[in-house]
Amino acid sequence: xxxxxxxxxxxxxxxxxxxxxxxxxxxxxxxxxxxxxxxxxxxxxxxxxxxxxxxxxxxxxxxxxxxxxxxxxxxxxxxxxxxxxxxxxxxxxxxxxxxxxxxxxxxxxxxxxxxxxxxxxxxxxxxxxxxxxxxxxxxxxxxxxxxxxxxxxxxxxxxxxxxxxxxxxxxxxxxxxxxxxxxxxxxxxxxxxxxxxxx
Amino acid sequence: xxxxxxxxxxxxxxxxxxxxxxxxxxxxxxxxxxxxxxxxxxxxxxxxxxxxxxxxxxxxxxxxxxxxxxxxxxxxxxxxxxxxxxxxxxxxxxxxxxxxxxxxxxxxxxxxxxxxxxxxxxxxxxxxxxxxxxxxxxxxxxxxxxxxxxxxxxxxxxxxxxxxxxxxxxxxxxxxxxxxxxxxxxxxxxxxxxxxxxxxxxxxxxxxxxxxxxxxxxxxxxxxxxxxxxxxxxxxxxxxxx
Numbered sequence: 001x002x003x004x005x006x007x008x009x010x011x012x013x014x015x016x017x018x019x020x021x022x023x024x025x026x027x028x029x030x031x032x033x034x035x036x037x038x039x040x041x042x043x044x045x046x047x048x049x050x051x052x053x054x055x056x057x058x059x060x061x062x063x064x065x066x067x068x069x070x071x072x073x074x075x076x077x078x079x080x081x082x083x084x085x086x087x088x089x090x091x092x093x094x095x096x097x098x099x100x101x102x103x104x105x106x107x108x109x110x111x112x113x114x115x116x117x118x119x120x121x122x123x124x125x126x127x128x129x130x131x132x133x134x135x136x137x138x139x140x141x142x143x144x145x146x147x148x149x150x151x152x153x154x155x156x157x158x159x160x161x162x163x164x165x166x167x168x169x170x171x172x173x174x175x176x177x178x179x180x181x182x183x184x185x186x187x188x189x190x191x192x193x194x195x196x197x198x199x
Numbered sequence: 200x201x202x203x204x205x206x207x208x209x210x211x212x213x214x215x216x217x218x219x220x221x222x223x224x225x226x227x228x229x230x231x232x233x234x235x236x237x238x239x240x241x242x243x244x245x246x247x248x249x250x251x252x253x254x255x256x257x258x259x260x261x262x263x264x265x266x267x268x269x270x271x272x273x274x275x276x277x278x279x280x281x282x283x284x285x286x287x288x289x290x291x292x293x294x295x296x297x298x299x300x301x302x303x304x305x306x307x308x309x310x311x312x313x314x315x316x317x318x319x320x321x322x323x324x325x326x327x328x329x330x331x332x333x334x335x336x337x338x339x340x341x342x343x344x345x346x347x348x349x350x351x352x353x354x355x356x357x358x359x360x361x362x363x364x365x366x367x368x369x370x371x372x373x374x375x376x377x378x379x380x381x382x383x384x385x386x387x388x389x390x391x392x393x394x395x396x397x398x399x400x401x402x403x404x405x406x407x408x409x410x411x412x413x414x415x416x417x418x419x420x421x422x423x424x425x426x427x428x429x430x431x432x433x434x435x436x437x438x439x440x441x
Contacts, residue, residue: 002204002241002288002289003241003242003243003288004240004241004242004278004287004288004289005286005287005288006278006282006283006287007240007241007242007248007278007282007289008242008246009240009242009246009247009248009274009278010274011246022239022247022249024248024249024274030411030435031411031415031435032435033433033435034298034299034432034433035418035428035429035431035432035433036418036419036421036422036428036431036433037415037418037419038428080251081237081249081250081251114428115429144411144415178298179298181297182296182297182298183295183296183297195200195237196200196295197200198200198201199200
């Protein structure tokens with residue numbers, strides 16, 4: 001590879017162990033989404049676990065926000081190259097929502113208001129790896145950032161953390177979601193730089 | 200997706216803060232209007248930085264063109280705008296993105312709403328439309344700070360004199376520039392989008408690109424006007440992007 005004449009770059013003092021390959025740190029919180037921000041009234045909002053689970057489960061906003069929540073501080077990594085450190089979220093662990101169902105599939109499709117979907121292995125959302133977050137920095141989650149609630153899967157690129165999430169459907173077969181169908185990687189591990197389908 | 204060698208063939212100033220890089224890319228597979236690329240710069244000591252940039256050129260163009268807006272304190276855009284010149288090299292991969300795209304022959308009017316350098320992927324659509332001699336009803340609303348911040352100013356005036364409805368709004372100007380006598384001088388609002396048209400229910404394909412507050416507002420107004428949310432495609436430039 002040829003060097004880029006005159007490019008020195010800006011060495012940041014970021015701990016390299018925290019920054020996945022090809023990423024840079026931002027202090028802002030950029031917004032990315034494919035369409036207009038939906039605004040579902042909370043009295044119409046529900047959250048559903050269905051699909052290959054035996055009996056499905058559903059919560060109203062009131063019931064959902066009364067579930068035991070966890071507060072966690074994590075780094076997040078967007079496929080468009082920015083990473084943001086030490087973001088604090090409050091949400092319900094996905095394990096707690098799936099508990100009490102009998103999943104017979106190993107895949108999940110998260111689906112959202114506005115029609116967005118993303119697919120994940122079930123194992124990537126259980127055991128303390130994913131939450132349905134409804135607060136950010138101690139405040140209700142802003143619609144721009146996915147409120148009233150979004151999936152939070154901090155160990156994968158952030159498009160997997162579906163904004164405006166309304167449910168998880170357990171599936172027996174892996175079904176590509178929205179960006180996955182447009183050439184983005186099926187799994188999206190930032191530490192393996194799995195940005196695009198052939199990475 | 201593999202990295203390709205890219206060499207700058209020409210640097211074209213667009214405004215005081217933006218330049219177009221005309222590139223020769225080894226084995227470039229072609230693209231669709233609206234797509235973007237990733238570029239990777241490598242310093243002499245091996246340090247690398249990656250960023251994404253929208254493609255400005257039509258698929259029909261013999262060379263790939265990227266327009267880069269200089270972001271104050273940016274790591275990559277400052278290099279590309281202040282320092283890069285013909286003959287310089289870096290790596291590039293793509294094209295990336297399959298949703299925010301348009302091609303000749305699609306049905307429905309084409310409606311483009313741009314804030315600042317959000318114009319870049321949208322001008323690729325208009326350039327493609329022209330190259331393909333496509334007759335689709337096409338309308339563009341561009342919001343910029345002042346007339347001097349308008350990318351591709353002469354080209355937009357020429358498109359507006361032709362068969363594209365080109366409307367401009369300047370958020371920090373007192374009066375319209377001579378070539379756009381009907382330009383507004385305020386932030387984007389509902390009346391502007393109504394006048395841009397077409398009316399909801401006409402099957403328009405709407406593409407909105409710009410900084411987040413602009414995109415949020417434009418998309419919200421379009422839905423409020425009665426456009427189907429699924430017909431409104433958005434792409435954003437964050438306050439970062441370097």
